[in-house]
Amino acid sequence: MIVSNVNLSGCAEVNSAVCAGAGEGHLGGGSYRTTLTPTGNLVVAVCLGFIGTFGLLNNLLVLVLFCRYKMLRSPINLLLVNISISDLLVCVLGTPFSFAASTQGRWLIGEGGCxxxxxxxxxFGIVSLISLAVLSYERYSTMMAPTEADSSNYRKISMGITLSWVYSLIWTVPPLFGWSHYGPEGPGTTCSVDWKARTANNISYIICLFVFCLIVPFLPPFLQFSFFLLW
Incomplete structure (x- = not known):
């Protein structure tokens, strides 16, 4: 459960306004307030609206072109389609909620929605990252040993796509079961992993997420690129 960083039990001993603000920040009532000014919320809403609309149209176009033209259905383009799908899902299942929250100045869909x-x-973000790492490795392999596309290429790419989703689930499910947790972030109109809690439980998860979802996936492509430049 997401809890406020302020201990409400001490309300009798502190200023009532502070306690009211702490209670307002708790998502149990679904009314977490933003820390931005109305102008700040407007700017964020405009940016989110642009990003969401552009991302939706752009990724839909990629999928339409891939489905319509057979010449685009290559193994490498399957990875690009996977990235487009994950980005499209963010635009459909994520951005509208943060956009609505910014327009109203508060989180609107409660703790469960957060x-x-x-x-x-x-x-979806980690799926895109892992897909980019697989794409980097595939491009490096193609540059070093060019080959014609065949069924084995499709099988390898399909395995890479499946890996991206399974690997992402492995690292995004734990907060649902107590290893860290998902809660409000930044101005209070978006939600993510709790980046601020200084507990061993939370810090260990953040470190593992950074190492295994950023450093490890992109270390091999980085080393390969460095070797290619030196070679």
């Missing part, structure tokens, strides 16, 4: 938003955006 957890869903944090989980979904983390899942």
């Amino acid at each position: 957890v869903w938003y944090g989980f979904a955006n983390s899942l």
